[in-house]
Amino acid sequence: MKSPWFRPLALLVLLATGVVLAGCHGAAPLPFRLTNLTGHMPQLEFTLTSDAGKTVSAADYRGKVVLLYFGYTHCPDVCPLTMAHLHVVMQRLGKLADGARILFVSVDPARDTPTVLHGYVNAFDAHATGLTGSPHAIEALVKRYRSAFTREPASKDGSYEVSHSSAIYVFDRAGNPRVLYTPADKQDDLVHDLHLLLNSGVRS
């Protein structure tokens, strides 16, 4: 015969376990699915010009989960595809997306003025900001994340392409790099990891 205490006791044990797990949560590493960057790269740092024409720095985005992408607006295929995918990701996050910011940093500051960038990023998603600046400031940010870009030789009409990193760097609300998303990764995994960063709890 079961003790009448059995059920409440079992519940108590479960609750206690939950408390212990919750207590450990802050210290335990988040179970990311994407390549974990935690501790491998420096904090987000830059001073650039936003698509609104204002000087902005990384500090302006503290409190937001940042998705950093290097691209350029005269890129008709891969950059818009990446931005369109990020738009889908933002839609999948629903209300949580308000805690995230896509930073599209131009690797083509000669053509990407704040005005051009403004029209461009807003054609994709309301959570996106375009950033441009001096070649020096952009190169510093690119190098900070061991990325690279190359301006290819111009064609007869003066147009040119820019080869650039295809990765997206994801930072937590404190500006620490946490995961890397590449074209080889699954969109589901990015959504999963963004949930981890946007929620205090774990959701998938």
Next chain:
Amino acid sequence: MKYLPAFALFAALSFTAGAYASAADQVHATHAWIRVLPGTLPAGAYVTLENDGDQSVALTGASSKAYAQVMLHRSSTQGGVSRMTMVDSLSVPAHGTAELAPAGYHLMLMQPTTPVKPGATIRLLLKFSDGSTLPADFIARPANALDDGSGHTDSHAH
């Protein structure tokens, strides 16, 4: 010897009709769409080419009244770096298909002659290596579209 030239002409005609159907005659274009970007930024155009013929054909480019210049390009990502290169042609195998799709082969449309708005239909003349051309209507889609919008929803599981 009156019959000889007539025979030669007949032979030549039947040879032409039998083996040399033009590329444009044997290719069908489906899922044709353009990703429209703001202002005068270059746009990417995508299409699936189906070849019903017994000969492979090669797409070499396209032209359009709506754009000053159209180029056949290919995007690739190697070692974490995305780049775009010009290509001379894209082969469509006999009884096979070739896809111009995001992050691969595409037509780069430059300098729109008038602003192109999402929802518009833009005609492109697809050019093949045998000199034939195939008119195809492309649907203009918004910047953040992932396909031609015809309803197949599984295409963006990236």
